[in-house]
Amino acid sequence: MNAADQRARLAKERRAVLEYLALKALANKKNVLQALYEYLVLNTSPSEAAKKYGINKTQLKSTAYQLMSKGRPALVVKLMKLAWPYIMEIEPLVENNYCKACNSVIHTNHAEPHIAVRHQDIIQKTALEVERKLKEAIKAKKQVVRA
Numbered sequence: 001m002n003a004a005d006q007r008a009r010l011a012k013e014r015r016a017v018l019e020y021l022a023l024k025a026l027a028n029k030k031n032v033l034q035a036l037y038e039y040l041v042l043n044t045s046p047s048e049a050a051k052k053y054g055i056n057k058t059q060l061k062s063t064a065y066q067l068m069s070k071g072r073p074a075l076v077v078k079l080m081k082l083a084w085p086y087i088m089e090i091e092p093l094v095e096n097n098y099c100k101a102c103n104s105v106i107h108t109n110h111a112e113p114h115i116a117v118r119h120q121d122i123i124q125k126t127a128l129e130v131e132r133k134l135k136e137a138i139k140a141k142k143q144v145v146r147a
């Protein structure tokens with residue numbers, strides 16, 4: 001694989017990981033995100049992380065597996081660390097059983113599939129925004145190092 005192909009693959013994986021994290025945040029699943037962070041970044045055991053954030057251990061494991069399938073493990077962990085503040089500041093799209101994008105009643109349990117099916121454009125826009133903030137932060141850091 002040449003360098004350009006590798007860069008393209010990396011960009012694709014990065015986008016997929018950020019879109020997955022953005023979907024969770026848009027669906028107002030911040031507790032799931034917190035548990036994922038504890039489990040995957042801080043290496044807390046899945047049962048402990050799940051208990052701390054009031055979610056099911058099996059659910060946490062399957063969510064972690066889905067996330068890990070989006071990109072190579074080192075990239076997923078790195079992105080979670082770097083993008084964390086931007087992911088956590090994403091405003092939920094579905095709140096109190098209501099979807100702000102299409103003004104309809106959506107049960108919280110159905111928020112994720114609803115957003116994934118009906119609001120793919122918002123997921124992409126949100127992930128792009130996170131990516132932009134991430135790039136700006138990295139650029140700013142490099143400038144500090146150089147100065």
Ligand SMILES: [Zn+2]
Pocket residue numbers: 099100101102103104114118119
């Ligand atoms: Zn909607």
